[in-house]
Amino acid sequence: MSEQTNHLFEFLLRQGDNALVLGHRTSQWCGVGPALEEDIALANTALDLIGQTQLWLGYAAEVEGNNRSANDLAFLRDAYDFRNILMMEVPNEDFGRTLMRQFMFDTYQVPWLTELQNSSNERVAAIAAKSVKEARYHLERSRETVIALGDGTEESNSRMQNALDYLWPYCGEIFGADEVDHAMSEQGVAPVPSTLKGTWRACVERALSEAFLVIPNSEFAHSGGRTGFRHTEHLGHMLATMQTLQRSYPGAEW
Amino acid sequence: MVSIQSITTEQVWNWLEAVPDPEIPVISIVDLGIIRAVDVDKDLIKVTITPTYSGCPAMSVIAMDIETELFKQGVSNLELETKIAPAWTTDWLSEKGKDRLEEYGIAPPQKAGEPQRCPNCKSVKVEKVSQFGSTPCKAQWRCQDCLEPFDYFKCI
Numbered sequence: 001m002s003e004q005t006n007h008l009f010e011f012l013l014r015q016g017d018n019a020l021v022l023g024h025r026t027s028q029w030c031g032v033g034p035a036l037e038e039d040i041a042l043a044n045t046a047l048d049l050i051g052q053t054q055l056w057l058g059y060a061a062e063v064e065g066n067n068r069s070a071n072d073l074a075f076l077r078d079a080y081d082f083r084n085i086l087m088m089e090v091p092n093e094d095f096g097r098t099l100m101r102q103f104m105f106d107t108y109q110v111p112w113l114t115e116l117q118n119s120s121n122e123r124v125a126a127i128a129a130k131s132v133k134e135a136r137y138h139l140e141r142s143r144e145t146v147i148a149l150g151d152g153t154e155e156s157n158s159r160m161q162n163a164l165d166y167l168w169p170y171c172g173e174i175f176g177a178d179e180v181d182h183a184m185s186e187q188g189v190a191p192v193p194s195t196l197k198g199t200w201r202a203c204v205e206r207a208l209s210e211a212f213l214v215i216p217n218s219e220f221a222h223s224g225g226r227t228g229f230r231h232t233e234h235l236g237h238m239l240a241t242m243q244t245l246q247r248s249y250p251g252a253e254w
Numbered sequence: 255m256v257s258i259q260s261i262t263t264e265q266v267w268n269w270l271e272a273v274p275d276p277e278i279p280v281i282s283i284v285d286l287g288i289i290r291a292v293d294v295d296k297d298l299i300k301v302t303i304t305p306t307y308s309g310c311p312a313m314s315v316i317a318m319d320i321e322t323e324l325f326k327q328g329v330s331n332l333e334l335e336t337k338i339a340p341a342w343t344t345d346w347l348s349e350k351g352k353d354r355l356e357e358y359g360i361a362p363p364q365k366a367g368e369p370q371r372c373p374n375c376k377s378v379k380v381e382k383v384s385q386f387g388s389t390p391c392k393a394q395w396r397c398q399d400c401l402e403p404f405d406y407f408k409c410i
Binding site: 037038040041043044051052054055122125126127129130131134137140 | 305307308309310311338339340341342343383384385386387388390394408410
């Protein structure tokens with residue numbers, strides 16, 4: 001693979017793996033949501049994310065040119081080959097943390113995918129145009145729910161504050177600016193994610209103040225997911241479940 | 255069996271009109287706006303589909319239903335192509351499709367982002383129950399007059 005192709009492949013894995021890992025985590029709520037409506041909403045959100053995964057990883061596989069499919073990339077790679085940010089892989093914990101994570105991600109995805117619609121790469125632009133409609137819808141719900149729970153009871157407020165405290169150090173990784181990011185920017189494929197931090201932060205602050213939640217006073221950020229350098233221990237456990245069928249019965253088809 | 259030479263684009267569109275959406279069978283896949291093109295080239299018939307939602311599980315059933323219907327009509331050389339750009343929008347739902355949805359009890363999509371009225375009693379006093387519903391394309395609403403819950407076809 002040439003360096004240029006490799007950068008594009010890495011970039012596509014980052015998009016696809018974020019959608020895949022968050023989609024799988026979200027799907028773990030299916031059947032155990034706190035209310036029927038929320039269960040359905042979570043399952044639908046997961047479905048959108050898995051759909052987006054197919055588009056991103058399908059294209060990644062084509063770019064790689066190694067005869068692999070989106071399914072191969074999803075089910076036959078090990079943790080170190082995943083390029084999702086760490087926030088996607090940490091366990092759901094409670095409904096509050098799940099929705100807080102969704103909100104943090106959606107608040108980024110909407111401006112990010114909006115920008116990607118103008119990508120010099122037509123395929124990237126098309127996938128972004130398709131996905132941004134879903135992301136906008138997700139944001140509407142995750143934002144409303146975060147505010148409702150923050151501005152709810154003492155119990156719901158403290159759970160949301162805990163969720164925010166836990167997830168905050170994982171947010172910084174979204175805004176990377178490494179070699180792959182700069183290469184994508186130079187080729188006009190995508191902006192450098194760090195340029196969207198201001199927009200993201202303003203939206204997050206507005207919602208969290210409505211939710212009576214306090215942003216932790218720390219800029220510390222965990223990293224290692226989007227480069228694959230060091231995932232959390234949680235990803236391996238998640239993949240063990242997610243990939244079990246293809247690992248046990250290689251090539252099994254529906 | 256029809257000889258392939260005699261098949262016209264219009265005929266294929268008519269056949270596809272008879273293929274119902276698997277999840278909302280009162281409207282056809284043509285009314286849903288997901289059939290973007292039909293091309294007849296000698297013995298090859300090409301149908302271009304744009305999925306509603308990227309993860310819509312009905313897509314594979316829809317592809318199978320199209321094949322079944324067209325094979326039944328005597329088509330033998332069929333190619334289905336999925337095209338994601340431009341992205342599907344509820345603007346592509348036909349007027350007939352929207353009327354059928356309402357008759358069936360599903361409030362059709364509105365630009366304002368919420369249902370205009372209850373599909374059952376037509377009251378405009380409606381409230382949202384959940385942003386998501388039984389399929390990716392719908393949300394759950396409730397009528398405050400007749401108290402019936404109903405599906406609203408999301409506007410995207």
